[in-house]
Amino acid sequence: MSKGTLFDKVWDLHTVGTLPSGQTQLFIGLHLIHEVTSPQAFAMLRERGLKVMFPERTVATVDHIVPTTNQARPFVDSLAEEMMQALEQNCKDNGIRFYNIGSGNQGIVHVIAPEQGLTQPGMTIACGDSHTSTHGAFGAIAFGIGTSQVRDVLASQTLALSKLKVRKVEVNGTLPTGVYAKDVILHIIRKLGVTGGVGFAYEYAGTTFEQMSMEERMTVCNMAIEGGARCGYINPDAVTFEYLKGRDFAPKGAEWDQAVAWWQSIRSDADAEYDDVVVFDAAEIPPTVTWGITPGQGIAVDQQVPTPEELPEKERSIAEEAYRYMDLQPGKPIKGTKVDVCFIGSCTNGRISDLREAAKIAQGRQVAAGIKAFVVPGSERVKQEAEAEGLHEIFKAAGFEWREPGCSMCLAMNPDKLEGRQISASSSNRNFKGRQGSASGRTLLMSPAMVAAAAIAGEVTDVRELL
Amino acid sequence: MSQVKAVVGRGIPLVGNDIDTDRIIPARFLRCVTFDGLGAQVFADDRSQSQGQHPFDQPQYQGAELLVVNRNFGCGSSREHAPQAIAKWGIKALVGESFAEIFFGNCVAMGIPCVTAAPADVHMLQTWLADNPQFPITLDLEALQVRFGNQAITVSIGEGSRNMFLSGTWDACGQLVAQAALIQETAARLPYIAWSKTA
Ligand code: SF4
Numbered sequence: 001m002s003k004g005t006l007f008d009k010v011w012d013l014h015t016v017g018t019l020p021s022g023q024t025q026l027f028i029g030l031h032l033i034h035e036v037t038s039p040q041a042f043a044m045l046r047e048r049g050l051k052v053m054f055p056e057r058t059v060a061t062v063d064h065i066v067p068t069t070n071q072a073r074p075f076v077d078s079l080a081e082e083m084m085q086a087l088e089q090n091c092k093d094n095g096i097r098f099y100n101i102g103s104g105n106q107g108i109v110h111v112i113a114p115e116q117g118l119t120q121p122g123m124t125i126a127c128g129d130s131h132t133s134t135h136g137a138f139g140a141i142a143f144g145i146g147t148s149q150v151r152d153v154l155a156s157q158t159l160a161l162s163k164l165k166v167r168k169v170e171v172n173g174t175l176p177t178g179v180y181a182k183d184v185i186l187h188i189i190r191k192l193g194v195t196g197g198v199g200f201a202y203e204y205a206g207t208t209f210e211q212m213s214m215e216e217r218m219t220v221c222n223m224a225i226e227g228g229a230r231c232g233y234i235n236p237d238a239v240t241f242e243y244l245k246g247r248d249f250a251p252k253g254a255e256w257d258q259a260v261a262w263w264q265s266i267r268s269d270a271d272a273e274y275d276d277v278v279v280f281d282a283a284e285i286p287p288t289v290t291w292g293i294t295p296g297q298g299i300a301v302d303q304q305v306p307t308p309e310e311l312p313e314k315e316r317s318i319a320e321e322a323y324r325y326m327d328l329q330p331g332k333p334i335k336g337t338k339v340d341v342c343f344i345g346s347c348t349n350g351r352i353s354d355l356r357e358a359a360k361i362a363q364g365r366q367v368a369a370g371i372k373a374f375v376v377p378g379s380e381r382v383k384q385e386a387e388a389e390g391l392h393e394i395f396k397a398a399g400f401e402w403r404e405p406g407c408s409m410c411l412a413m414n415p416d417k418l419e420g421r422q423i424s425a426s427s428s429n430r431n432f433k434g435r436q437g438s439a440s441g442r443t444l445l446m447s448p449a450m451v452a453a454a455a456i457a458g459e460v461t462d463v464r465e466l467l
Numbered sequence: 468m469s470q471v472k473a474v475v476g477r478g479i480p481l482v483g484n485d486i487d488t489d490r491i492i493p494a495r496f497l498r499c500v501t502f503d504g505l506g507a508q509v510f511a512d513d514r515s516q517s518q519g520q521h522p523f524d525q526p527q528y529q530g531a532e533l534l535v536v537n538r539n540f541g542c543g544s545s546r547e548h549a550p551q552a553i554a555k556w557g558i559k560a561l562v563g564e565s566f567a568e569i570f571f572g573n574c575v576a577m578g579i580p581c582v583t584a585a586p587a588d589v590h591m592l593q594t595w596l597a598d599n600p601q602f603p604i605t606l607d608l609e610a611l612q613v614r615f616g617n618q619a620i621t622v623s624i625g626e627g628s629r630n631m632f633l634s635g636t637w638d639a640c641g642q643l644v645a646q647a648a649l650i651q652e653t654a655a656r657l658p659y660i661a662w663s664k665t666a
Contacts, residue, residue, distance in 0.1 A: 016646055016653045020636055022627040025643060027653045030663070037546065039500035050644060054654070056664045065498060079498035086500045097665045120659055130545040130569055146547035146573035152640050158650055160639035162627055194485065195539045198568055228542070230568050251662040262658050294485050294542075318484050411494045411544075432489040432543060439493070439512035 002166035004272035006122075006235055007201045010141045013266075014124045016158055023160045029123035030140075031058040031153045032109045033096070035065055036413070037128030039086040041150035042094075052094045054157040059118060060091050061099040063108045064413045068376050068403035071101055080414070094154075107379020107405045110134040110347035114218060115381050117247025121236035121263040126153055131347050131429065133224040136233030137217035138240055139266065141201070143231040164230065165199055165275035170206040173282035178464035180357065181216035182349060182427070182447035184208065186288040186298045189227040192278065194296040197229025200275070203268060204234050208282040214243040215353040222348045223429050226295040235267040287463055290431050290445040291334050292322030297431075299334060301450070301462045307331050325433055326442050327421075335460050337444070341424040342373040342455035343436075344400075344448050346410040349427035350378030352385050354448040358427075359391045361452035361466050367399030368458030374401035374416075376408040400455065412437025425454035470635035471578060474560035474606045476532025478615070479522050480593035486536065487543035488570065492552040505548055506555030523556065527600035533613075535593050536563035538586070541570025550574045560606050562613055562622060564589050575628050578637050580608060588620035608632055 002008055016025040033041075038060070045052070052058065065080040075081040091098035099105040105112060110131050113119045121139035125132060130144035145159065152159055169188060189196075202224050209217060217234050224232025241260055244250045251259040286300035297319070299306065305323075307330040308316045323330055328337065344350070344358050355375065367373045375395050377383035383405055386392055392402045409416040410428040417437025418424055424436055424443050431443040444460065453463040496508045514521040522528050534553065540563045541549060550573045553561075561574065561581040574581045584592070595615055596604075604615040608629060612619045624632075631637040654660050 013657065014653065016649050019639065019642055020634065021631040021639075023631075023639075025646060025649075027650060027657070029657065029659060030665075036497050040502055040547070043501065044640075048640070050640075053644070053647070053650070059665050077498070083498060083500055118663070118665065120663060123659060123663075128545055128547075130543070132545075144545035144569055146545055146550075146569060146576060148547060148573065148576035148638075148640075152576075152643055155640055156643035156646070156650060157654070158643050158646070160643060162625065194542065195565065195567075198539075198565070225569075228539075228567070249663055249665065251659075255662045258658065259662065294487075321483075411489075413494045413497060430487075430489070430543065432487045434493055434512045435489050437494070439516065 002273055002275050004269035005166050005203060005274065006139055006233060006266055006268045007141060007166045007203065009266045010122055010124060011163060019160055021160070023162050025158050026124060026161050027158050028126045028153050029057065030118060030125045032113055032125070032127035033058060033060045033150065034109050034129065035062045035083040035087045037147050038090065038150055039083060040147045041154060042090040044151040045154055050155040052096070052154045055095040057157060058096045058154065059113065060087060060096050061106050061109050061112055062087060062101065064407045064411065066101060066406040067414050068406050068408050068416055071404055104380050107382065108347045108350060108407055110222065111350060111378035111382065114138065115379060117244055117250035120244065121240060122266045126159060130225045131222050133231045134218050134222040134347055136221040136224065136231050137214060139233055139236035139263065141231055141233065144225065164201040166203055167200045167276040167278065168203045168205050168274045169278055171208040171280045171282055172206040173208060174211065175208060175282050175285065178287050178467055179285050180447040180449060181212060181219040183285055183288045185220045185223040186290065186295070186445065187285045188280065189223065189296050190288065190298040192227055194226065194294050195228045197224065197227040200229050202229040202232035204232060209234050210237065213353060214239060215351045219348055223295065226429055236263045287447065287450055289334050289450065289460060291326065291328055292319065293325055293431060293433050294318060295429065295431060295445060297322055301335055301460065304333050305330050335462060337460040339425045339444065339454050339459060340372065340422040341418060342371060342451050343409045343424055343426045343428065344451050345376030345378065345408050346428035347378060348429040349448045350376060350382065352382050354427065355386050355391050358448040358452040359394045361449050361456065361463065362398040362400060363394050365398055365456045367455045371455055371458050373399060373455035374403055376403045377405045379405050409436050411435060425451045425460065427451045471580060471632040471637065472608055474533060474580065475603055476559060477530060477600065477602070478533040478535055478596040478604045479528040479531035480535045480596045481522050482537060482593060484538040485542055486540050488541060488546050488549040489543055491541065491549040492546065497546060497548050502548065502551040502555065505552035509552035509556045530557065532557060532559045533604060533606060534558045534561045535589065535596060536561060537589060538564040540566050542567040545569045547573045550577055550579060554579055562589065562592065562606065575631060575637055576639070580606065580624060580632050582606060582622035582624045584613065584620050584622045592620060
């Protein structure tokens with residue numbers, strides 16, 4: 001049993017009591033909602049005649065279904081329009097703050113909450129979306145929940161949960177050139193497996209994470225869930241406080257000093273006890289690409305697609321399925337794999353620093369003939385910032401499309417989709433079969449810089465050759 | 468609220484590891500404001516690709532109520548649409564080698580037990596079901612067994628979740644709301660509550 005970790009401290013502070021089932025009733029400090037997983041929850045609330053207990057602790061935005069080209073209302077897709085109206089109405093009826101399109105604050109829920117300073121250290125955060133783990137970058141305990149649990153949070157601001165174990169995932173050292181936060185998390189998932197984190201909260205610790213910016217930390221925590229861990233976090237430090245200072249919802253004046261002292265106090269103790277510890281060396285992490293149909297099926301960009309013999313017994317059947325689905329040959333290099341679509345965006349890699357890294361690669365170069373390449377900023381603020389820096393001009397000059405913010409082709413609930421067997425280089429987080437909108441479409445996950453490199457070359461390329 | 472002590476019905480085997488929520492219910496079907504209608508769309512893409520050979524389409528498994536799966540079932544997104552689609556198709560319980568955590572939690576909140584068993588036992592049960600699709604099987608949450616034909620395998624489920632099914636308290640909402648005073652007390656001792664109001 002873990003002791004003295006940030007997870008333990010935050011858990012204890014938020015414990016309301018123990019339920020008859022033995023589970024903990026945990027208070028949720030910040031609840032984020034969006035159009036996909038909330039309408040049914042509000043309906044359940046109405047059925048039971050319940051009210052939202054703490055409307056001031058829920059924030060809403062719209063991200064999954066929004067078109068990234070024509071955002072005029074009503075949306076062309078009448079189903080999307082219906083979801084949009086349901087969210088608008090539910091927020092209005094219950095007094096919930098809603099960041100709508102055009103408000104200047106709309107965007108992917110996991111991008112907007114941090115950029116507005118809503119996400120803070122020591123909070124418990126829940127959202128009907130598995131990538132809520134992103135917010136752990138601030139030293140919050142943040143996890144995805146299902147719709148019935150969204151109902152529970154709306155009704156009571158609490159959840160019934162069983163405590164997780166804590167694994168410290170330590171990475172030390174400086175990342176080699178051309179290796180990004182995305183590579184770090186893809187590497188961790190590759191090594192610990194997609195189910196390795198089940199039952200655990202991951203504490204990402206070590207000098208590599210300490211040296212990372214907040215946005216890089218968010219990329220890492222975002223994909224905790226792809227490794228099976230429901231939440232991942234990094235202890236708050238000077239980098240965290242620096243990022244938060246002055247943001248809309250960050251404490252001000254005397255409260256700021258109070259807050260910093262409290263945030264310091266909830267860091268894991270030096271002598272904290274963990275249920276498990278694993279250690280990696282940053283120097284050994286390569287630019288990583290997935291070749292298969294789970295985020296754990298990753299290799300270094302200069303490696304070959306593994307042969308069944310190279311894989312542990314229990315990974316072989318899913319590998320066989322992946323060779324067939326992806327139409328990739330075991331033993332062949334991944335580099336040089338032709339791509340059709342290049343997507344830069346998502347809550348994993350749709351922030352300003354991601355766009356900057358991708359723009360560095362795109363600058364003065366041209367997207368290869370026949371490739372569809374597009375950039376979708378994570379939020380309206382990210383878009384505005386990128387345009388102020390002229391990044392959109394760099395992308396457009398290189399042949400990328402520059403879009404409106406949203407989830408877009410991360411999961412293709414909006415009009416952005418792969419077609420047929422198209423293969424995409426994607427900065428998103430999931431390469432499941434059919435994930436990007438075509439039942440036979442294929443996805444290669446990689447860092448945004450690697451996606452930009454793939455767009456230029458028309459095939460999977462080692463970004464280090466373009467730096 | 469209803470107690471769930473046992474689920475009796477015919478079984479349907481679905482072989483494969485890491486079956487994710489995008490496969491259970493592809494994202495385009497999430498464009499809805501109610502869960503009604505998801506039953507017809509469960510495994511839509513897998514089913515259309517296997518042209519009638521997917522277990523959910525095979526005649527011998529129609530009306531089955533216990534789904535038997537392998538490792539890491541339900542991984543991926545938090546969408547409750549996935550277990551809702553499975554439930555609306557008619558499934559009342561799942562037996563598998565392992566389940567993704569959010570999927571498992573969603574199932575509990577819906578009153579659908581997911582129990583795990585040793586891989587060899589799951590394989591044996593899946594094989595048996597392929598040969599005997601017409602016979603009902605029993606998931607017994609009190610005895611922690613699945614019984615089929617004249618055989619039985621041991622299954623497990625977290626003690627807390629098991630209690631919730633046995634005592635009929637799997638729908639936590641009422642219990643949570645009932646603690647309003649304690650909830651306010653907890654909120655009052657959290658330093659950030661004062662400075663981070665959003666509305
Ligand atoms: S960007 Fe992708 S992973 Fe993130 S919230 Fe949107 S759909 Fe989910």
